[in-house]
Amino acid sequence: MTRAAASRPRADAPTRSLVVADGVLTLTIAGSWRMDQALPALDPVRQALEATPPPKTLAFACAGVTGWDSLFLTQCRAILALARQRGVTADLAGLPDGVASLLALAEKVPERQGAARTTAHAPFLDRMADLGIGSVQAVHNLLEFLGEVTLAAVALVRGKAVFQRSQLTTLIYQASIDALAIVSLISFLVGLILAFVGAIQLSQFGAQIYVSTIVGIAMIRVMGAIMTGIIMAGRTGAAYAAELGTMQVNEEIDALKTFGFSPTQFLVLPRMIALVLMMPLLCIYADLMGVMGGFVVGVFMLKINPIQYLTHTWQSVPLANFWIGLVHSTIFGVLVAMAGCYRGMHCGRSALGVGQATTSAVVTSILAIVIATAILTVACNIIGV
């Protein structure tokens, strides 16, 4: 919306005229000075104030003003600031009722010195130094968090960890039953996709039956674990970060501390337990759903006998793959829970902070999952499983 469109021509358009007599500059102001009107420019007033010799006094005559709002006040402030610069005394008596007192109110608390921010960029070295200090701080926070989690785990093993058992049940439910639908859908589709990709190549050699091997090994060895890991990072890890972050904003975590509870034991530990226990189970379930996806392609598209497909899967996938998948998913459980809880516990105290914590929880989890997979794959290769 442009200014011209907003301001309709009106009878009481704002006007300002100026008269200089005996060293007194009188501004005669009339009309409606509101936000929906285009106001006259300040230039004539500036020129009159900067004239030589300058006027001694500035006076207002506002009998014709039919209405005003904040915009009028800002104009008055600008004019008075100009007058003060030029050493011209201002007589506020002629201003409409309320204007003078509002202007005085605005001057009552002087501007805090040094409060206004400068937008200038810090020098390059400064920024580098800040970055370095920030990274050291981040590593320090992370190590501190890891230490606290370890201590909490030790307390748990010794049976001295303090948290609510009922909350653990809820968390376990949320991290398992509630996640089944999405895990089913995605694993099934991933199995289906893997089977499709393999089917086109293998059917050229008449080796369709090996689709079952490809799907079986891929899903059970890594894909089941990775897919559940990423799903849980997106739904549960993010939820942990948002929940703990909001508790941080509401001072709930401070309240826990002052009651003498360890927030790590009370909040982080049950979440870690829930995810570490449930991730392997979800992974087994995802393995099954993935094999089912491959089964659908094998049986309905490649016309493989259903019994043959399943027995071939059973025979051609070494059991070691199953254990490797379980190890993966357990480690992913630890990583996702840690990333979510760590980001939540170190959340800034605002809505903005909660958003950032949630984002970085998901990003950290996925990054950690991929890096951990790479390390585990190389490790498995070295020990030859």
Add this chain to the structure above:
Amino acid sequence: MTAVPDNATPPAPDAAAAAIRVEGLTMAYGDFVIMRDLNFTVRLGDIFIIMGGSGCGKSTLLRMLVGLKAPAAGKVFYREGSLWDAPPDARHAILRRTGILYQSGALFSSMTLAENISLPLSQYTALTRGEIRDIVSLKLALVGLAGFEDFYPSEISGGMCKRAGLARAMALDPDILFFDEPSAGLDPVSAHNLDELILELRESLKATFVVVTHELASIFAIGNNSVYLDVETRTMTASGDPKEMLANATDPKLRRFLTRGQE
């Protein structure tokens, strides 16, 4: 705060000068009725206090006056007409003449104070960026926060957040300002200063104020009209100038409230 010089005299307390009129209002959450049969009038230029014990529904009443929660029964009339019978566009137009100071400021945490205040200005007016910047610094100066334009709400104290919230509520020069517990969480001096600020603004802006509070000092210092919500009978048991109420009230519950339980 559309101040017109020729209506500088305090408005006469007659029905024509009503800023808000509430008729037969019933507040309920589901089947649970909190308050019923509320009838009162906020006159133009009033500082109107909504008072009552904790949990009596003061804040809920405020939410109904400002269009956040629909009443179970009854009507809220502004000068333009009934708030809840108006189509959404008309309702927004009515509410644009109001400003609300929420209990803890409710500033948008991802924006600086200047951005918080300029948001409604850039949305609902055709002002240039320079004009908006001038208005923002004026509003911040009015609440004593000159120079804090580029601070984020998380970087200033609770009392400052509240004052910045007031600056934002005043952004569009509203005719009616609503305050939810303005002195909650403020020290006595800051609370007193806020009261002074409200009086000063009423004097110079000719605006109408509706204040939800149970702070007795504030009630007597600024209020010239009020309604008392009684939590047990679930309706209003008194209305009028709180100082006269204290002098004339016979209801023991009301007297206990107005004297901090001394009588």
